[in-house]
Amino acid sequence: MSKVVFLLVHGVHLLDLAGPAQVFFSATEFGIDYRLSYVAEHDQVDSAQGVSLRTDTELPDLSTEDLVLVPGWSAPTLSSTGAVSTAALAWLRAHHEAGGTVASVCAGADVLGRAGLLDGRRCTTHHDVQDELAHRYPRAKVIPDVLYVVDDRVVTSAGIASGIDLALHMVATRHGPTIAAQIARTMVVYTRRNGDDRQTSVLLRHRSHVNETVHRIQDIIESRVAERLSLAELARLTGCSQRTVTRLFDRATGMTPLRYQQALRLERAEHLIGHGATMDTAARSVGFEDARMLRRLRAAAVPADHP
The missing domain is CATH 3.40.50.880 (Class I glutamine amidotransferase (GATase) domain)
Structure with missing residues (x-):
């Protein structure tokens, strides 16, 4: 306590x-x-x-x-x-x-x-x-x-x-x-950043919107971040067409659902590595088959789409 x-x-x-x-x-x-x-x-x-x-x-x-x-x-x-x-x-x-x-x-x-x-x-x-x-x-x-x-x-x-x-x-x-x-x-508040520091959290950057459908999609992705979630599955779970899911998500967050999941995976893997996990362990914990994709994403300035 x-x-x-x-x-x-x-x-x-x-x-x-x-x-x-x-x-x-x-x-x-x-x-x-x-x-x-x-x-x-x-x-x-x-x-x-x-x-x-x-x-x-x-x-x-x-x-x-x-x-x-x-x-x-x-x-x-x-x-x-x-x-x-x-x-x-x-x-x-x-x-x-x-x-x-x-x-x-x-x-x-x-x-x-x-x-x-x-x-x-x-x-x-x-x-x-x-x-x-x-x-x-x-x-x-x-x-x-x-x-x-x-x-x-x-x-x-x-x-x-x-x-x-x-x-x-x-x-x-x-x-x-x-x-x-x-x-x-x-x-019901925005999670804001310090005017001095860059907001680094994927969650905090992309939750400052009021679209409840997109919040539901994000809830699903966050709760199943290590799974392979297809656009069709997200559409079924939210009762929307695939086109609507993509359009609403991009308008609210500036990225696709799969790109959002990838960014979350990278962030969580970085957290695990920072607490002593190996690259391979962190990669598998967040849903990557091995550490190669994680290494590529860590080296890239912007995470790439990857289911």
């Missing part, structure tokens, strides 16, 4: 908190064992939107697998808001020094700054307070116009809804892009 601990301050923005919390809660519905908890200086925190939240006041013991996330709050300026005790700042710092991950949404980056966790690191925050954050922490490198930044287990995101992007990224990093894409679809 991993803990996700939200450190709250007075005036917390509900979406800064609820967006990431929903992502990690949804992860539990897909079998990932997270336990969410909420801590603050007092046992009640008033949100900026007027909802009062009940919280714990005791800072929990943490392991390196746990995450501490600081949501943002209503802050015309950072310097006069977001009171956090020295004990809480030391707790954040100790967690990171022990190998744990800390994260923030919006103005929450200021708390990480006060804990000394932004010094020498890249970070971001809401565009309204980016300049102030840079002024308060001159040793930090504040990156404008990105959704989130990851630097040595310090993860900071921009304003409000970008906390969802941050949380989806963390789930994808820890548990793979398939789970992240499933959570995003459940939440």
